[in-house]
Amino acid sequence: xxxxxxxxxxxxxxxxxxxxxxxxxxxxxxxxxxxxxxxxxxxxxxxxxxxxxxxxxxxxxxxxxxxxxxxxxxxxxxxxxxxxxxxxxxxxxxxxxxxxxxxxxxxxxxxxxxxxxxxxxxxxxxxxxxxxxxxxxxxxxxxxxxxxxxxxxxxxxxxxxxxxxxxxxxxxxxxxxxxxxxxxxxxxxxxxxxxxxxxxxxxxxxxxxxxxxxxxxxxxxxxxxxxxxxxxxxxxxxxxxxxxxxxxxxxxxxxxxxxxxxxxxxxxxxxxxxxxxxxxxxxxxxxxxxxxxxxxxxxxxxxxxxxxxxxxxxxxxxxxxxxxxxxxxxxxxxxxxxxxxxxxxxxxxxxxxxxxxxxxxxxxxxxxxxxxxxxxxxxxxxx
Numbered sequence: 075x076x077x078x079x080x081x082x083x084x085x086x087x088x089x090x091x092x093x094x095x096x097x098x099x100x101x102x103x104x105x106x107x108x109x110x111x112x113x114x115x116x117x118x119x120x121x122x123x124x125x126x127x128x129x130x131x132x133x134x135x136x137x138x139x140x141x142x143x144x145x146x147x148x149x150x151x152x153x154x155x156x157x158x159x160x161x162x163x164x165x166x167x168x169x170x171x172x173x174x175x176x177x178x179x180x181x182x183x184x185x186x187x188x189x190x191x192x193x194x195x196x197x198x199x200x201x202x203x204x205x206x207x208x209x210x211x212x213x214x215x216x217x218x219x220x221x222x223x224x225x226x227x228x229x230x231x232x233x234x235x236x237x238x239x240x241x242x243x244x245x246x247x248x249x250x251x252x253x254x255x256x257x258x259x260x261x262x263x264x265x266x267x268x269x270x271x272x273x274x275x276x277x278x279x280x281x282x283x284x285x286x287x288x289x290x291x292x293x294x295x296x297x298x299x300x301x302x303x304x305x306x307x308x309x310x311x312x313x314x315x316x317x318x319x320x321x322x323x324x325x326x327x328x329x330x331x332x333x334x335x336x337x338x339x340x341x342x343x344x345x346x347x348x349x350x351x352x353x354x355x356x357x358x359x360x361x362x363x364x365x366x367x368x369x370x371x372x373x374x375x376x377x378x379x380x381x382x383x384x385x386x387x388x389x390x391x392x393x394x395x396x397x398x399x400x401x402x403x404x405x406x407x408x409x410x411x412x413x414x415x416x417x418x419x420x421x422x423x424x425x426x427x428x429x430x431x432x433x434x435x436x437x438x439x440x441x442x443x444x445x446x447x448x449x450x451x452x453x454x455x456x457x
Contacts, residue, residue, distance in 0.1 A: 085126050093139060098117070189214075195383055196419055198440070213236040225439065227252065229434075283322040283323050313346070322388060325394075328356065352387055354376045357376045359398060370406055374406075380395055389435070399416055
């Protein structure tokens with residue numbers, strides 16, 4: 075019998091150095107755990123990291139080395155094992171051994187990873203990993219469950235967390251549980267935080283700032299607004315060290331209209347991290363909301379820059395991007411047409427947005443096909 079809710083186990087093989095070919099045979103007799111020798115069911119390409127869903131059973135790995143040796147070993151896929159187990163293949167591949175990793179995942183549930191295309195800000199290309207140090211590359215995780223017919227949940231994530239979450243089998247269930255809650259009208263969720271065992275100090279700060287913007291302080295909590303504003307001011311000042319936390323802090327300060335704590339630092343934030351849609355949205359909102367900060371034409375330039383880059387990472391950023399463009403389109407005849415043009419490709423994502431996750435999330439058939447209600451029926455940001 076399989077474990078509750080599981081019918082397959084996700085197997086990841088990274089071909090080791092010295093291997094000319096790899097073949098996986100099976101399944102065998104589960105009672106004897108002896109794989110049958112017949113036609114190979116899986117032949118991972120050398121130089122690639124491939125994933126295959128296998129039913130719980132016994133399997134045989136045959137490795138042919140570059141010097142013609144044939145090495146064999148067996149492994150057993152166990153539906154009752156821990157959510158993440160490893161099969162050590164050093165015994166069959168002594169030259170720079172690698173590990174074939176077994177990750178359990180719910181039946182028919184898959185998390186695909188996508189990265190924003192350089193030549194098309196709202197276009198996405200599937201990928202397994204990105205450079206952990208990449209700054210503000212648009213990274214998106216897409217949870218798909220073909221069994222229930224509901225739309226996928228697409229979630230933007232920070233590049234440094236993309237690969238870990240993409241390969242974490244339990245995160246598929248976390249995302250789908252979040253989707254069910256959001257579709258049922260649940261409160262805003264930090265899906266990234268829920269998936270992590272612990273959060274760094276900076277991660278906790280980002281979560282606090284963004285939750286304050288989306289839902290306010292926790293119910294019943296005694297929060298000193300001055301203390302939170304001071305933390306946000308310090309985080310924004312430290313933007314060179316951590317632009318992600320600085321961006322979340324800036325959204326909070328804009329939300330509470332603490333313009334004196336923003337100083338003119340939003341200008342440097344947008345200039346120094348100009349590959350981020352969020353930083354341009356932050357600067358534009360500062361220019362629009364604080365009459366002493368700058369002109370509306372400068373605000374439009376920042377909003378257009380944000381739209382050219384793509385979707386903001388954080389949910390308040392998408393809300394403010396759409397609100398800013400709508401505001402200029404309706405209120406300013408000089409810049410209205412340009413604002414309307416920039417808004418057009420953003421509208422389908424805004425209409426599909428959940429508005430209830432800390433990082434931007436939306437429904438769709440993958441990130442290239444958002445599915446949502448008409449813009450006029452979307453919640454809060456368009457009231």
